[in-house]
Amino acid sequence: MKILHTSDWHLGQSFFTKSRKAEHQAFLDWLLEQIAANGIDAVIVAGDIFDTGTPPSYAREMYNQFIVAISQLGCTLVVLGGNHDSVSTLNESKELVACLNTHVVASVVTNEVSNFVAENSEQAGNQIIELSNSRGETGAILCAIPFIRPRDVIQSSAGESGTEKRQALGSAIKQHYHQLYQAALNIRDEKQLSVPIIATGHLTALGVSQSDSVRDIYIGTLEGFAADGFPPADYIALGHIHRPQIVAKSDHIRYSGSPIPLSFDELKTVKQVMKVEFDGSDRTGITPIEIPRFQPMAVLKGDLGAIETQLKQYENSLPEMPVWLCIEVEIQDYLSDLQQRIQTMTEHLNVEVLQLRRSRNKAQQALTQVERETLAELTPHDVFAKRLELETFDGEKEQARLGRIKQQFREILSEVENPEQSA
Template identity: 80%
Template sequence: MKLLHTSDWHLGQSFFTKSRKAEHQAFLNWLLEQVTAHEIDAVIVAGDIFDTGTPPSYAREMYNRFIVAISRLNCTLVVLGGNHDSVSTLNESKQLVACLNTHVVANVASHDTNADTDSVQPSDNQIIELKNSAGATGAILCAIPFIRPRDVIQSRAGESGLEKRQALGEAIKQHYHQLYQAALTVRDEKQLDVPIIATGHLTALGVSQSDSVRDIYIGTLDGFAADGFPPADYIALGHIHRPQIVAKSEHIRYSGSPIPLSFDELKTTKQVVMVTFSGGETEAITPLEVPLFQTMAVIKGDLGTIETRLKAFETVPPDQPVWLCIEVETQDYLSDLPQRIQALTEEMPVEVLQLRRSRNTARQTLNQIERETLAELTPEDVFAKRLELENFESEAEQLRLGRIKQQFRQIVAEVENPEQVPESNFEPNSEPNA
């Protein structure tokens, strides 16, 4: 049994006003080639098929054409809903694509509630028997999409923020283990020697995020502890765009997004993950590198350095311009900076999608700290100095800065006056990189 694990396609994304249509189509064509070349039995897409809940028509058409194409390769496709996906959008064609060997699990479709625990029981359609090339069951899948709090718990009046986070974490853990037990029952009843696979679209604790990842479970759950996963043979995760192993466990992985969704994602190679099973044992876990279908680059330095580095793109074909992020380092505020950059690039086969100013305060701040003792600084002083090392120039970044400052003030108030700050007033949101 062979499967491919991918996630976070974000079909329909607009990147600084640029469409990703050509890149996504090239990726889907490449993915079909891998299915054929490696004789893949099943492809799992672990959430965020689309970039928004109302994707453009071309993105829906691309999705539908891919389903038709992969069905002709005798390969099962499993589509899991992510936090960007609209449940209704994915479900509108669910019954139709089921005729094309495609399983769509858009959300946790509950059908029963445990009166004792207020937890929701998993739906039967989340247990899927994946077929191999011979038409026999080659694996049992616990198909778990993005879990919304309302899907697995019932809120209680008077709960503190901590109690809500604990309740949600426990409910997600319970949902995973209930599905795993259901998969074990199927395997035992049918006496199958096959692996059990689980999926997920969430933030597992201890992973590295990128600028394009939007926080989920804001104010409720910052991350799900990896020890809450059941002992499945492979766990295919989505939501984090950088490919990585979770909690040093080779079988728990984020495949990452197939194309760079932000400039900081250029630091890592994009991949899908091929998993090979022999009977019920994992034989190999092999990342397959995804080609870069659109040349992108980040250039940092003063104007002279930037001009020099731009010369590397002189031989680029004019019909395939490089998308650039330029970060200018200068001690002076240049009011005509955009015009200067335009003059440097107007004859070049490049398109500047992001222009940033580097505040270049790191060295100045470090020199100042050397002359100060910690006793002379208040917590607010230390925090302010740390924020000076970050860039918060866009509107979204300014909103994020406001959330960070508000959270910091709440934390300081709670530490200094714990008896005056009710626990329920503190509901942190996830700001892992601040």
């Protein structure tokens, strides 16, 4: 059995007003080639198919065309809803694409899972999927878990503290995973199958490295899910984090990452999809397949002289597409004509400057100030405020995020300083 794990396509994304349509189409074409070349039996897309809940028409068309194309290869497709996806948008074509060997799981249905475990029936809604191998036999059992919204698994109670809400939500998510895993075990035992059990998820597991393009998921008050809450599945295919990585040093718990860089800080990351192979119930290999870069992009840093020197590399190069640039200028004084200077440097080059910013000097200023202070002179609020000064919170969404961070800090500090009130 061969599984291909991918996630976070974000079809329809607008990148500094630039469309990613060409990149996404190139990726989907490349993915179909990999499916055919590697004899893939099933593809799992672990959330965030679209960038918004109302994707542009061309993004929906790409999605539908891909489903038709992959069905012609005899490969099963499993689409999980992410926090960016609209449940209704994914569900509107669910029954239609089911005729093309595509399973869409847009949201969690806890009642169906509970009924399955209680009655020991052979169906648990659409969250337990038997994936077929090349011989048409069941090659794996999938616990198809999309992005979990708080209302899907828990009901909040008045008077709960922040800690109690976090613990209750974490326990509810853990319970949902283990209920589905038990349902998969029951099917495997009843049918006497020697196949692996695979689980999915679209969330932030604790201890992972994020990028600028990842928008925080606040599942109630839970900011991260502990990896020990996952069931002992043979492979856990995760989405939401755009950098491919292993979770909690467990080789079988993985983020595949996004297929294209969704922010400039992702350029140092090699984009990939994960090929997972099984022989019966034994996992025989996890192999990353590197995804080509479909759009030239680069980040240039330094003072104006250094930037001008770095731009010379594009003087004689004539790529098929202009290079998208992020330029971060290190300057001591404010320059009102910075944008005009950069425009003059780049006007004859095959580049497009999508982001121009001044580098932050707050870190150096903070280090200088810390040398004159001792920790004993600072309150917890002082230390926290100084740490926040090292970050940038530009725009309405980032300011809202800053407000949530401050509120959570106040709740935690209150619980630490007044343990008798939270007991």
